[in-house]
Amino acid sequence: KPVEDKQALLDFIRNISHSQPLNWNKDSSVCQSWTGVRCSADESRVISLRLPRMGLQGPIPPNTLGRLTAIKLLNLRMNNLSGPFPPDFSNLRNLTALFLQMNNLASPLPDDWLVWQNLTVLDLSYNHFNGSIPSSMSILTHLRYLNLADNSLSGEIPDLMLPQLQQLNLANNSLTGRVPPSLKNFPISAFIGNNLTFDSNAAPPASPLEPPAAQPEKESKKLSGSALLGVVIAACLAVFILSAVLMICCYPRRTSSDLEEPTAGAVEKMKKQKEVSSKKKGGIGGGATEKRHDHEEKQLVFFQGCSYAFDLEDLLTASAEVLGKGTYGTAYKAALADTTTVVVVKRLKEVGVGKKEFEQQMEMIGRIRHENVVPLRAYYCSKDEKLLVYDLYTQGSLSSLLHDGDRDQDETRRAPLDWEARLRIAIGAARGLTYIHKLNGGKLIHGNVRASNVFFNPAGSGCISDAALAQVMNPIPPPMMRVAGYRAPEVTDSRKPTQASDVYSFGVVLLELLTGKSPTHATRRDEVVHLVRWVNSVVREEWTAEVFDVELLRYPNIEEEMVTLLQIGMACASRVPEKRPKMSEVVRMMEDIRRTGPIDLPASREIRSEHSSSTATPVAADIGASPSALHAQIASNAAATVAMQSSSQVDQLTAAQDQPQLPSTTTTATQ
Numbered sequence: 260k261p262v263e264d265k266q267a268l269l270d271f272i273r274n275i276s277h278s279q280p281l282n283w284n285k286d287s288s289v290c291q292s293w294t295g296v297r298c299s300a301d302e303s304r305v306i307s308l309r310l311p312r313m314g315l316q317g318p319i320p321p322n323t324l325g326r327l328t329a330i331k332l333l334n335l336r337m338n339n340l341s342g343p344f345p346p347d348f349s350n351l352r353n354l355t356a357l358f359l360q361m362n363n364l365a366s367p368l369p370d371d372w373l374v375w376q377n378l379t380v381l382d383l384s385y386n387h388f389n390g391s392i393p394s395s396m397s398i399l400t401h402l403r404y405l406n407l408a409d410n411s412l413s414g415e416i417p418d419l420m421l422p423q424l425q426q427l428n429l430a431n432n433s434l435t436g437r438v439p440p441s442l443k444n445f446p447i448s449a450f451i452g453n454n455l456t457f458d459s460n461a462a463p464p465a466s467p468l469e470p471p472a473a474q475p476e477k478e479s480k481k482l483s484g485s486a487l488l489g490v491v492i493a494a495c496l497a498v499f500i501l502s503a504v505l506m507i508c509c510y511p512r513r514t515s516s517d518l519e520e521p522t523a524g525a526v527e528k529m530k531k532q533k534e535v536s537s538k539k540k541g542g543i544g545g546g547a548t549e550k551r552h553d554h555e556e557k558q559l560v561f562f563q564g565c566s567y568a569f570d571l572e573d574l575l576t577a578s579a580e581v582l583g584k585g586t587y588g589t590a591y592k593a594a595l596a597d598t599t600t601v602v603v604v605k606r607l608k609e610v611g612v613g614k615k616e617f618e619q620q621m622e623m624i625g626r627i628r629h630e631n632v633v634p635l636r637a638y639y640c641s642k643d644e645k646l647l648v649y650d651l652y653t654q655g656s657l658s659s660l661l662h663d664g665d666r667d668q669d670e671t672r673r674a675p676l677d678w679e680a681r682l683r684i685a686i687g688a689a690r691g692l693t694y695i696h697k698l699n700g701g702k703l704i705h706g707n708v709r710a711s712n713v714f715f716n717p718a719g720s721g722c723i724s725d726a727a728l729a730q731v732m733n734p735i736p737p738p739m740m741r742v743a744g745y746r747a748p749e750v751t752d753s754r755k756p757t758q759a760s761d762v763y764s765f766g767v768v769l770l771e772l773l774t775g776k777s778p779t780h781a782t783r784r785d786e787v788v789h790l791v792r793w794v795n796s797v798v799r800e801e802w803t804a805e806v807f808d809v810e811l812l813r814y815p816n817i818e819e820e821m822v823t824l825l826q827i828g829m830a831c832a833s834r835v836p837e838k839r840p841k842m843s844e845v846v847r848m849m850e851d852i853r854r855t856g857p858i859d860l861p862a863s864r865e866i867r868s869e870h871s872s873s874t875a876t877p878v879a880a881d882i883g884a885s886p887s888a889l890h891a892q893i894a895s896n897a898a899a900t901v902a903m904q905s906s907s908q909v910d911q912l913t914a915a916q917d918q919p920q921l922p923s924t925t926t927t928a929t930q
C-alpha cells in the first residue's frame with residue numbers, strides 16, 4: 260500500500276506544475292523523508308498531505324490524489340489550483356480535514372457529502388465555487404469548522420443541521436433569502452457580503468464568541484426611536500454628571516458658611532480663581548513640570564510641552580461623552596467650549612495611595628516622552644478626586660479596532676484591520692513598552708498592558724497608554740484580573756506587576772491581534788475560553804493555521820510573518836516568567852519580520868542604537884527559513900527559549916505529531 264500511495268503522489272507531482280521544490284524522490288522513503296507527507300504509525304498508508312503555498316498550478320490531475328484512500332488530512336491551500344472540485348476526491352472517505360482555500364477552483368460543490376461524513380474541518384473559501392450550497396451537507400454531523408466564504412455560491416442557504424459546528428463563514432457570496440433557523444446564532448460577519456435577510460422574529464445574530472459583558476454595547480448599535488431618546492438623555496446625563504462631579508470634587512468643599520453663600524458668590528469665587536490662574540499662565544518650559552496653578556487653588560497641573568490652554572473651569576463647561584469604564588475608572592471625551600480642543604479625561608476611582616505619593620507618580624509619568632507612549636498632558640489631584648488628561652486618539656484603541664466591527668448589526672461594518680496596520684500598531688506599542696522598561700534605571704513597569712490601551716499615534720504607528728498607574732491604585736480582586744485575560748499567571752497582586760508580567764500581557768495583545776479574538780471569550784455554550792490556552796492547544800495539535808483571524812487570510816504572502824509573530828506572542832505569553840523574552844528583544848524580533856520588507860517601520864533612534872549592539876540570537880530572522888520548521892518550533896514551545904531548533908530536532912517533532920484532531924476550545928477562565 261505505501262508503494263501504491265507513493266506512486267499516486269509521484270503521478271500527482273509529475274502531472275502538475277509547482278514552483279516550490281519538493282524532495283519527492285522515487286528512491287527515498289515516502290514516509291520518512293518526503294516533504295508534507297505523513298504516514299500512519301505502521302507506515303502502511305499516507306494519512307496526511309500538506310502542500311500549502313507550493314505554487315501548484317492548474318487542475319488537480321485525475322486519478323492521483325484520489326487514490327490516497329487512507330488520507331485524513333489534505334491541505335492544498337494557497338496554491339493556484341484551477342478546474343473543478345476533483346470528482347475522484349469522493350474516494351477519500353477517511354478525510355477529516357480538507358483545506359482547499361485560496362485557489363482558483365471553479366465548479367458547483369459536490370452533491371453528495373455522505374462520503375465525507377467524517378469531516379470536522381472544511382475550508383473551500385476564496386475560490387470560485389458556484390451553484391447552491393447542497394442540503395446534503397447536513398450529513399456532516401462531525402463538522403466543527405465550515406468556511407465557504409468568498410466564492411460565487413448562490414441561492415438560499417439550506418437549513419443545515421450541523422450539531423458540532425462552532426465556526427461558520429459564508430460571507431461574500433451571492434446567497435439570497437433568509438438565514439435558516441439552524442444558523443441564526445452565528446455572528447453576522449458569517450453572512451455579510453450576500454443578499455440575505457434575517458428572521459425578524461428571531462434576535463439578530465450575535466457573535467457566539469462575544470463576551471457576555473459586551474452585549475449591551477452591541478445592542479446600542481441599532482437604535483429605535485425610543486432607544487435614541489434614551490441615548491440622548493444618557494448623553495445629557497453624562498455631561499451633567501461629569502460637570503457635577505468636577506464641580507463637587509474639584510472646588511473647595513463648602514463649609515457651613517459656604518452653604519449660606521448664594522450661587523453668585525460661588526461664581527464670583529470661581530472667577531477669582533480663574534484670574535489667579537490666568538496670571539500664572541504663560542512661560543511654558545520653565546522646568547520639567549510647569550505648574551500653571553498651585554494645588555491649593557485646586558487646579559490642573561500641566562506638563563511641559565503641552566499646548567493646551569484650558570483650566571479646570573473650561574473642563575467644567577466642556578460637553579462630555581463616556582468613552583468607557585476601565586479597571587481604574589471612567590474615561591470621558593471632553594469637547595471644550597473653544598470648539599477646537601477635545602481631550603480625554605480619566606476619572607480615577609480606587610486610588611490606593613496618598614496625595615503626595617500620587618503626585619510623585621504623576622510627575623514621573625508626566626516626564627515620559629516617547630513617540631510610542633501616550634503622553635499624560637495634565638492631572639488634577641484633590642483628596643477626593645483624581646483626574647488625568649490625555650490627547651484623544653480618534654481612531655480608537657486596538658481593542659475597538661479589532662472587536663467593535665463584530666458588534667455592528669447593520670451593513671456598515673468597520674473595515675477589518677489589515678496586516679500592515681496590525682504590524683505597525685504592534686511594533687509601535689512594543690517600542691513604547693521597551694522605552695518604559697528602560698526608565699527609572701530599567702525598573703519602570705507599565706502594569707496594565709491591554710489592547711484598549713494601545714492606539715495609533717498621528718504618525719500611524721502604535722503607542723501605549725496608561726503606563727505606571729497600576730502601582731498607585733487599589734488592588735484588583737484576583738478573579739477580576741483573571742477574567743480580563745491579560746494578567747500573567749504569577750501576578751497575584753495587581754499593584755505588583757513586573758516587567759516580565761508586562762511582557763506576558765503584551766504577548767496576549769499579540770495573540771489577540773493575530774487571532775482577532777478577545778483574551779477571554781465565551782462560546783455559544785457560555786464556556787469561557789482563555790486565549791493563551793486556546794492558542795497553545797491549537798498549535799500543539801498542529802492546527803497553527805487555524806488560529807489566525809479569518810480576516811487575515813485575504814492578504815497574500817503573509818503566512819510566514821503571521822507565524823513568526825505568533826511565535827513571538829507565544830514566547831511572551833510563556834507561563835514561566837523566566838522564559839519570556841525582554842521587551843527590547845521582542846522589538847528586535849518584530850523588526851526582523853520586516854527588515855527587508857516593504858513596510859516602513861522606522862525604529863526610534865534610541866531603541867535602534869540599543870539593538871544595533873545586541874548580540875542575542877536572531878530568532879525571527881532565522882525563522883524565516885521554513886514554515887514547517889516554524890510550526891515544529893511553535894509546537895515544541897521552543898520559542899520561549901528563543902533559540903532555533905536544528906533541522907533534525909524539527910523533523911523529530913514533526914514526526915511526533917499525531918493525526919489531526921480539532922483542539923478543544925474550551926478551558927476555564929482560571930489560569
Ligand SMILES: Nc1ncnc2c1ncn2[C@@H]1O[C@H](COP(=O)(O)OP(=O)(O)OP(=O)(O)O)[C@@H](O)[C@H]1O
Pocket residue numbers: 582583584585586587588589590603605633649650651652653655656659707709711712724725
Ligand atoms: N486617549 C484616548 N483616546 C481615545 N480613547 C481612549 C483614550 N484613553 C482611553 N480611551 C478609551 O476609553 C475607554 C475607557 O478607557 P480606560 O483606560 O478607562 O479603560 P480600559 O482601557 O478599558 O481599561 P483599563 O482601565 O484597564 O485601562 C477604552 O475604550 C479606551 O480605549
